[in-house]
Amino acid sequence: MLEHYNVTCQHRHIRSHSHDTIDQLNAEWQEISQAFDPKAKEQRNFRQLLDNLKSLRKAWKRPQQVSRIMTxxxxxYELKAGAYVVSVDRYNHSQLGLKTKAAGSRQIVFECNRLTREEQMEVVAGICNRFASIFAQNAQYNLAQIDNQIRKGQMTVLARKLRLxxxxxxxxxxGASGMSSNQDPGVVYQGHRFSTAVTSSLWCPDDAMGVQTMPLPSFVPSPWEWPDLLKSRRPFHPMFFGLVARKRKSRSSFASRFKGWFSTDSPQPSSIDYVAILFALAANFMKM
Structure with missing residues (x-):
């Protein structure tokens, strides 16, 4: 009986112990098993945190969610004089030079006679930087939670006891994975899997993420994106249920119009506004 026990222990790479030692190891295993409950709870919290981050990532990808944050x-947000946040409806869309489908949206409108092109770009860049700070604060908070969970998952007293x-x-x-040709691969693999998989969840990378030193993301449009964000719009009179856009008649006097016919200067109508579409900015944010 004892010889059969020793052969079985050697076959499964298990040390042969006395009954007293086996009872002691069994007591240690019971103690470790009870200590696994808090560690398992930490693992569940970590998985829940990762699931929440996945949901948050999907939420940031939704145009409606990003537009709600921008609104x-x-x-x-304090805009410069000559810049406005306008709620477009079916009554004022023609005054802004927008189509009927823009009704229900919010637009950032600039007056050209009060703000230059560079000033308009500066306002939009300021909005992008403000959005970047909100995005970074949200990311730092969630990454700090992950960093805290990773620190809890590093080598602990429980892992050392289990290793011992x-x-x-x-x-x-x-070297439990090394097998000879006359060994049963199924039994040895099961034993080896027990000896490694149990502690794998208790080990985490030693390098900590630099959460506090994370650089601020940049959402400022690239040079080739500005023409699509800042567009010149002309107010018009909608006709035939908005299907035809008729230019507004100038209210200037005949003398000024007569002077303009022979003037070599390019006309600068005061009714032209540059409009930065809010949803275009939101789409630019979601590409990052």
Missing amino acids: SMLAT LQEQVYLDVE
Whole structure:
């Protein structure tokens, strides 16, 4: 009986112990099993945190969600004189030079006679930087939680106790995967899987993420994107239910119009506004 026990232990790479030692190891295993409950809870919290981050990432990818964040941000953002946040409806869309489908949206409107092109770009860049700070604060908060969970998952007293117990039970923990030709691969693999997979969840990378030193993201449009964001619009009179746009008649006097016919200067109508479409900015943010 004892010889059969020793052969079985050697076959499975298990050390042979006395009854007293086996009882002691069994007590240690029970203690470790009870300590696994808090560690398992940490693992569940970590998985829940990752699931929440996936949901948050999907939420940031939704145009409606990003537009809602921008609308809330612009409610407290101080714009320069000559820049406005306008709610477009079916009554004022023609005054802004926009089509009927723009009704229901919010637009950032600039007056050309009060703000130059560079000043308009500066306003949009300021809005992008403000959005970047909100995005970074949100990311830093979530990454700090991940960093905290990773620190909890590093080598702990529980992992050291489990490692010591494995060394007492198995002949060679590191080389348990090595098998000879006359060994049963199924049994050895099961033993090796127990000796490695249990501690794998208790080990995490040693390098900590630089959460506090994370650079601020940039959402400022690239030079080739500005023409699509800042577009010249002319107010018009909608005709035939908005299907035809008729230019507005100038209210200037005949003398000024007569002078303009012979003037070599390019006309600068005061009714032309540059409009930065809010949803275009939102789309630019989601590409990052």
